[in-house]
Amino acid sequence: MKKFLPLLFMALFALNGLHSHAQSTRQPEHRIVMQLTSGDTTAYNGLMKQLRNLTTGWGDSVQIEVVCHGPGMNLLLTAQTKHADKIYAFQKKGIRFVACENTLRERNIRKEEVLPGMDYVPMGIAEIVVKQEQGWSYIKAGN
Numbered sequence: 249m250k251k252f253l254p255l256l257f258m259a260l261f262a263l264n265g266l267h268s269h270a271q272s273t274r275q276p277e278h279r280i281v282m283q284l285t286s287g288d289t290t291a292y293n294g295l296m297k298q299l300r301n302l303t304t305g306w307g308d309s310v311q312i313e314v315v316c317h318g319p320g321m322n323l324l325l326t327a328q329t330k331h332a333d334k335i336y337a338f339q340k341k342g343i344r345f346v347a348c349e350n351t352l353r354e355r356n357i358r359k360e361e362v363l364p365g366m367d368y369v370p371m372g373i374a375e376i377v378v379k380q381e382q383g384w385s386y387i388k389a390g391n
Contacts, residue, residue, distance in 0.1 A: 277309040281379035282389040287319030291390030317348035317372030348372030
């Protein structure tokens, strides 16, 4: 019995270490892709409120990506947005804001006109489809 106890403690210690490692490397509990297609500033205000509520309520257990395309691209344009400070604050919390390159081409917008530090995807709508196929929840952003 005396020989068995040290082995038991070692096994329990090893299992605890594996459990701790699994917890630290696991995916967030909630993954949300938000689609912003509106050029309406009230939709932008609504989005900021939704992001605040989600990050306040779920903290690190939520992963969020905001896909801006069509008129929703205005949120990310340096000359038009009034939400740059909030966008950067949300980025620090891990929220990813992405701009649609198709929209940029169609509207003759140069990447230099987009807020620095934003990410890009070739097609906004395709990014949303891919995220949903990967099990992300979809939310139409805004009001």
